[in-house]
Amino acid sequence: MNTSSAAWFVIAVMALAANVPFFTESVFGVYKLKHATKSFAIRLLELIVLYFVMIAIARGLESMAGNAFPQGWQFYTVTGCLMLVLAFPGFVWRHLRRRPSAD
Numbered sequence: 001m002n003t004s005s006a007a008w009f010v011i012a013v014m015a016l017a018a019n020v021p022f023f024t025e026s027v028f029g030v031y032k033l034k035h036a037t038k039s040f041a042i043r044l045l046e047l048i049v050l051y052f053v054m055i056a057i058a059r060g061l062e063s064m065a066g067n068a069f070p071q072g073w074q075f076y077t078v079t080g081c082l083m084l085v086l087a088f089p090g091f092v093w094r095h096l097r098r099r100p101s102a103d
Contacts, residue, residue: 006061014054015086021046022090043094051083 001009021043026032028046038046055076062068 001061001064003065006065010054010058010061013057014083017050017054018047018083018087019090020050022087022094040095047083047087051080054083055079 020029021038025036025038027038027042028050033042059068
């Protein structure tokens with residue numbers, strides 16, 4: 001896998017991972033909770049964990065391509081913001097969309 005396709009692969013998988021907490025009621029898409037819905041805190045924690053999983057995947061792909069460069073706080077800030085932006089469609093779908101009224 002060349003560098004360009006690896007970068008697009010990471011972005012596509014990050015977009016998928018960013019929306020998993022909002023589109024499923026199970027934790028990480030696997031573990032079903034006993035009560036009906038996940039709280040926002042669980043969704044946020046799940047998003048943070050998936051962010052670090054994505055960083056590990058990206059780091060692994062970078063290591064396979066050659067030298068893995070050390071990253072500063074700026075890298076993690078930008079990628080964290082990217083993860084939040086990519087999670088926006090799922091957030092809107094879960095929390096802001098209009099649901100039909102039960103009239």
